[in-house]
Amino acid sequence: MIGNVRVGVRTRQWAGLCLGVLTCITAQTASAADCPGHPDALGTSRTLVVDPREHPRIGTMQYSETLPLEDHEVVLTFDDGPLPHNSNQVLDILASQCVKATFFTIGRMAQAYPEGVRKLRDAGHSIGAHTQNHPLSMNRMPVERARQEIDDGIASVKAALGDDAALAPFFRIPGLSRAEGVEDYLASQGIQTWSSDFLADDWRHISSSRVYDLAMKRLEEKGRGILLLHDIQARTVAALPRILHELKARGYRIVHVVPATSEQPATPTEPQQWQLHPPSETVAISHWPKIPNFVFAAADTLPAPSLSDSDWHDGQLVPPAEPFDRAGRVARGVPLPREAPWPRQSPHALDGAAIALPVPAQSIFEIQEKPRAAPQGLAPSSHHAEQTVPTGRETDGLARLISADAGDSRRMIPGSLPLVEPGLQRGPVEAR
Numbered sequence: 001m002i003g004n005v006r007v008g009v010r011t012r013q014w015a016g017l018c019l020g021v022l023t024c025i026t027a028q029t030a031s032a033a034d035c036p037g038h039p040d041a042l043g044t045s046r047t048l049v050v051d052p053r054e055h056p057r058i059g060t061m062q063y064s065e066t067l068p069l070e071d072h073e074v075v076l077t078f079d080d081g082p083l084p085h086n087s088n089q090v091l092d093i094l095a096s097q098c099v100k101a102t103f104f105t106i107g108r109m110a111q112a113y114p115e116g117v118r119k120l121r122d123a124g125h126s127i128g129a130h131t132q133n134h135p136l137s138m139n140r141m142p143v144e145r146a147r148q149e150i151d152d153g154i155a156s157v158k159a160a161l162g163d164d165a166a167l168a169p170f171f172r173i174p175g176l177s178r179a180e181g182v183e184d185y186l187a188s189q190g191i192q193t194w195s196s197d198f199l200a201d202d203w204r205h206i207s208s209s210r211v212y213d214l215a216m217k218r219l220e221e222k223g224r225g226i227l228l229l230h231d232i233q234a235r236t237v238a239a240l241p242r243i244l245h246e247l248k249a250r251g252y253r254i255v256h257v258v259p260a261t262s263e264q265p266a267t268p269t270e271p272q273q274w275q276l277h278p279p280s281e282t283v284a285i286s287h288w289p290k291i292p293n294f295v296f297a298a299a300d301t302l303p304a305p306s307l308s309d310s311d312w313h314d315g316q317l318v319p320p321a322e323p324f325d326r327a328g329r330v331a332r333g334v335p336l337p338r339e340a341p342w343p344r345q346s347p348h349a350l351d352g353a354a355i356a357l358p359v360p361a362q363s364i365f366e367i368q369e370k371p372r373a374a375p376q377g378l379a380p381s382s383h384h385a386e387q388t389v390p391t392g393r394e395t396d397g398l399a400r401l402i403s404a405d406a407g408d409s410r411r412m413i414p415g416s417l418p419l420v421e422p423g424l425q426r427g428p429v430e431a432r
């Protein structure tokens, strides 16, 4: 009875809120109370229906718009899967909390593990595409090749699903290596380009405790937003339960994002809701944002996009940089990248006309592991890391490609200039 009363009060409160604002969220809530067997679950607070054609680029790390979230609302995203061992654990953890997320899957991974993609669908998560081969050079390659990567990746995921409609028109560019031609093509296809609002650096060789710390710290700084994680990473698996627990403890709510369809119209919103920092009388939109959101003041908040996650070369997967590459590279005498120099903060602001930030200087992604600290908490050990490596013939291929990737990485990361596509003014990230 008490529970019913509480639900009633909550409903009336929501109703009052909805009546009080023009943009009442109509999606129904699925609170923790709807999570059988898990009364303390975080739950998914609501479903947000978006129309990619109305908002083709989202994520304040690179764009002026992001999802229209309320304060303390979070959207979880996972890239680069599926990789059975780790991705399945991520699915189990999310299921135990009745949390719905968005997965950006790689075409080749979908080909290798189609059942893993179907598991995402069957669990009710949103599935987006993440290219066929996960190239980290979408900002530099000919647009025709970029289109091929996009189209092939989408086709592979659809084939794995066996149902075109099961793939959301959501796309994340590998390494967040945005380029106008890529985004324009995606938009022309009715596909929404997802950047992110904050990261947890879970592709770096850091402990799971560090992943947790970064996720929570950066979320607290923004108060809401899209979190980019990697379901293929053992450290992410280790960090995720604590992240979800803490999200609930701090009053955050999970929002599940789905695409609009003819049967399910977009959630009504106002344009300003899509801006994380709406313009005001004191913040002219022509000068927003003055600093790319990926430039932070301290090294411990380095929010480098996922440039070092999985890549494909010569038709085979190069596994994510961590958790298993470091030992492999050292063992093969392959030097690791240098420490990422912090980009200086330029006094120049972006011209107001720019609606998207440039690709960050690739030199900032040259990440050298800090002196190894004492193992923390649930830090994945090398043993754990090795569990992510597929076995058998594929392992051999991966091992060979790890070395190949190390060499290629040095060619791909010149460490000199920020890459700015023609026609877009160079942004304030200057690494020279």
Ligand SMILES: [Zn+2]
Pocket: 079, 080, 130, 134, 174, 175, 306, 309, 310
């Ligand atoms: Zn990726």
